[in-house]
Amino acid sequence: MLIIGLDGNGGQLRMDCVDWEDRLDDWELELELGARLDGSDWVTLEKASAETGVSRAALRTWYRGGQIPSRLVDGPHGPQRLVPLAMVAERAEASPRVRKTAERRLADEAQLELLRHRVDQMELRLAELERRLGDPPNKP
Numbered sequence: 001m002l003i004i005g006l007d008g009n010g011g012q013l014r015m016d017c018v019d020w021e022d023r024l025d026d027w028e029l030e031l032e033l034g035a036r037l038d039g040s041d042w043v044t045l046e047k048a049s050a051e052t053g054v055s056r057a058a059l060r061t062w063y064r065g066g067q068i069p070s071r072l073v074d075g076p077h078g079p080q081r082l083v084p085l086a087m088v089a090e091r092a093e094a095s096p097r098v099r100k101t102a103e104r105r106l107a108d109e110a111q112l113e114l115l116r117h118r119v120d121q122m123e124l125r126l127a128e129l130e131r132r133l134g135d136p137p138n139k140p
Contacts, residue, residue, distance in 0.1 A: 042082040051085060052092045053101060059083060067091060
């Protein structure tokens with residue numbers, strides 16, 4: 001089949017030959033990939049970052065360096081990069097920097113929980129003191 005169109009560089013006329021069988025095979029592969037992606041753990045960079053605590057910049061460095069695989073798929077606002085969540089988590093565990101950040105975050109959360117517990121105890125004590133002050137003293 002012959003396709004005639006304008007070239008993006010200067011608007012020159014160009015002609016391309018496209019074999020419909022090749023195009024159909026490509027389309028079927030895209031559909032198969034889409035079906036596999038729907039039931040898998042491939043997620044957007046944003047979701048991978050939120051789930052693992054790894055920055056999107058680090059994720060980009062990792063997939064550009066071949067440390068994790070990635071795929072481009074059509075998204076609602078153009079092409080979107082997907083990465084396998086399990087491999088990102090595995091790579092994050094191997095990263096000392098990410099591990100330290102996660103440990104720091106866990107330590108902060110533990111500290112926060114301890115402080116919440118202390119505040120709860122103080123509120124109970126305060127309520128007891130207020131109750132005692134509000135009760136008239138017992139005179140024998």
